[in-house]
Amino acid sequence: MKNETGRSFYINTFGCQMNLADSSIITAILRDVGYRVAGSEEEADIVILNTCAVRENAVERITHYLQFLRGAKKRKKSLLVGVAGCVPQHLKREMLEMFPAIDFLAGPDTYRTLPVLLQDAAAGNRPAAFDFRIEETYAGIDPQRPEGVGAFVPVMRGCNNMCAFCVVPFTRGREHSQPFGAVMDEVRRIVDGGYREITLLGQNVNSYADLEGGRDFASLLRAVSMEAPGCRIRFTTSHPKDISRDLVETIAESRNICSHVHLPVQSGSTRVLGRMNRGHGIEEYRDTVALLRSRIPGVSLTTDIIAGFCGEEDEDHEATLTLLREVRYDAAFMFYYSPRPGTAAWKTLEDTVPLEVKKRRLQEIIDLQLSVSAGLLQEAVGSVVEVLAESESRRSAEQLIGRTQTNRAVVFDRGEARPGDLVRVLISKASSVTLSGVNKGVLPVFYS
Numbered sequence: 001m002k003n004e005t006g007r008s009f010y011i012n013t014f015g016c017q018m019n020l021a022d023s024s025i026i027t028a029i030l031r032d033v034g035y036r037v038a039g040s041e042e043e044a045d046i047v048i049l050n051t052c053a054v055r056e057n058a059v060e061r062i063t064h065y066l067q068f069l070r071g072a073k074k075r076k077k078s079l080l081v082g083v084a085g086c087v088p089q090h091l092k093r094e095m096l097e098m099f100p101a102i103d104f105l106a107g108p109d110t111y112r113t114l115p116v117l118l119q120d121a122a123a124g125n126r127p128a129a130f131d132f133r134i135e136e137t138y139a140g141i142d143p144q145r146p147e148g149v150g151a152f153v154p155v156m157r158g159c160n161n162m163c164a165f166c167v168v169p170f171t172r173g174r175e176h177s178q179p180f181g182a183v184m185d186e187v188r189r190i191v192d193g194g195y196r197e198i199t200l201l202g203q204n205v206n207s208y209a210d211l212e213g214g215r216d217f218a219s220l221l222r223a224v225s226m227e228a229p230g231c232r233i234r235f236t237t238s239h240p241k242d243i244s245r246d247l248v249e250t251i252a253e254s255r256n257i258c259s260h261v262h263l264p265v266q267s268g269s270t271r272v273l274g275r276m277n278r279g280h281g282i283e284e285y286r287d288t289v290a291l292l293r294s295r296i297p298g299v300s301l302t303t304d305i306i307a308g309f310c311g312e313e314d315e316d317h318e319a320t321l322t323l324l325r326e327v328r329y330d331a332a333f334m335f336y337y338s339p340r341p342g343t344a345a346w347k348t349l350e351d352t353v354p355l356e357v358k359k360r361r362l363q364e365i366i367d368l369q370l371s372v373s374a375g376l377l378q379e380a381v382g383s384v385v386e387v388l389a390e391s392e393s394r395r396s397a398e399q400l401i402g403r404t405q406t407n408r409a410v411v412f413d414r415g416e417a418r419p420g421d422l423v424r425v426l427i428s429k430a431s432s433v434t435l436s437g438v439n440k441g442v443l444p445v446f447y448s
C-alpha cells in the first residue's frame with residue numbers, strides 16, 4: 001500500500017533495547033512504502049510512540065507526551081498519532097477511550113500492517129491491530145538503524161515462561177525465533193554497514209530455536225561470532241535456567257563475545273523464586289554463577305531484583321542481600337513489586353508486603369548494590385582495559401566514552417581515537433558509576 005502523499009513520521013521510543021530495534025523495523029516498513037522520516041515531532045505528519053509495559057508507570061510515562069500531542073493536533077489538524085508496542089497490546093482498545101489524541105494502535109506482531117492502519121486512520125477511523133502472529137519474526141526486513149557503533153538484532157520474540165509477575169507473555173506472545181539464515185543475513189548487512197558491536201536480543205534470548213536447522217542459541221552465537229570477527233558480540237536477556245554448558249563454553253572460547261552476562265535473579269530466596277514461577281531455585285542459580293566464573297575469567301554479571309514480592313518475609317529479603325554480597329554484580333535493575341493486571345500473581349497471589357516495607361527493603365538492596373558496584377569500579381583502578389569508543393563524552397569534546405568487554409563505561413582523553421575504535425585505556429579514577437582513564441593508543445587489530 002504505497003503512500004503517495006509524501007507524509008513524514010517520527011517515532012518516539014520508550015523502554016528496552018527490543019523497542020529500539022522494533023522502531024528500526026517500523027521505520028523500514030514505512031519507508032518502504034514511501035513515508036519520509038521527520039527530524040522531530042514538530043515537523044512530522046505522523047507521530048508514533050513505541051511503548052513498553054514492563055514497569056508499573058508505563059502508562060503515566062506516555063500520558064504527558066500524549067497530552068502534549070493532543071495540543072499539537074489542535075494546531076495541526078492533519079497530525080496522526082499512533083501508539084505501538086506492549087502498552088496497547090496490554091490495554092487494547094481501552095487506550096482509545098483513555099486518550100482522545102490516539103488515531104491508531106499496533107501491537108508488537110502487527111507492524112507490517114501499519115501502512116493499512118495509517119490509511120484507515122487518515123480516513124478518520126481509529127484502527128487497532130493486536131494479533132499475535134507466531135510466524136512473525138520480521139525476517140526479510142532490513143531495519144533502518146540509526147548510525148552509530150552498535151546494532152541490535154532481535155533473534156527471538158515473546159516468552160513461554162510465565163513468570164508470575166511479568167506481562168511479557170501477554171504483550172509479546174509465545175516465543176518465536178528468527179530463522180538462522182535471516183539472522184546471518186542481517187549480521188552480514190551490519191558488518192558491511194561498518195558497525196563494531198552486535199547485540200542479539202530476545203525476551204528470553206537463550207531459548208532461541210531455529211526450527212528448520214535445529215540450531216540453539218549457543219550454536220547461533222558461535223556462528224555470529226565467526227561471521228563478524230571485527231565486531232564485539234553481546235546478547236540479552238538470559239534466563240538463568242537456560243544457560244547451558246555449551247553456551248558458557250562458546251563465550252569462553254570466542255574472543256569477540258563479550259564477557260558480560262545479564263542474569264536476572266529477581267530474589268535470593270528459593271521460596272520466593274517458586275512463587276514467582278522462575279523454574280529454578282537459588283542453589284541452581286549459584287551453580288550457574290560458579291560455572292560462568294570458572295570458565296570465563298573476569299566475567300561481569302548484572303541482574304534484576306524485585307523487592308517485596310507476594311509472601312516475601314524478612315528472611316527471604318535477607319537471602320537476597322546475602323546473594324548480592326556473594327555474587328558482587330556489576331549493576332542491577334532494582335524495583336519493588338507492584339501487581340500488574342492480567343499476570344498470574346495479580347490473579348492468584350496476595351500482595352502481602354506493605355508498601356513501606358517494600359520501599360525499605362528496596363532501599364537496603366539499592367544501598368548495598370551501589371556499594372558493591374563502587375567497590376568493583378575502585379578495584380579496576382590501575383588496570384589496562386580495551387574500550388570500544390562509542391561517542392564524545394557529554395562533558396567534553398576532548399573526551400570519548402566507551403565500554404569495556406565487561407560493559408563498564410569508561411571516559412578517556414580522545415587523542416587520535418574516534419568512535420568505533422578499540423582503545424587501550426589505563427584506568428586512573430573511579431566514580432560511583434563510571435571509570436576514567438588515560439588513552440594508551442588505538443589497537444591496530446580488531447579481534448580477528
Ligand code: SF4
Pocket residue numbers: 159160161162163166167168169203204239
Ligand atoms: S522469562 Fe519471565 S520475566 Fe522474562 S520475559 Fe519471560 S515471563 Fe517475563
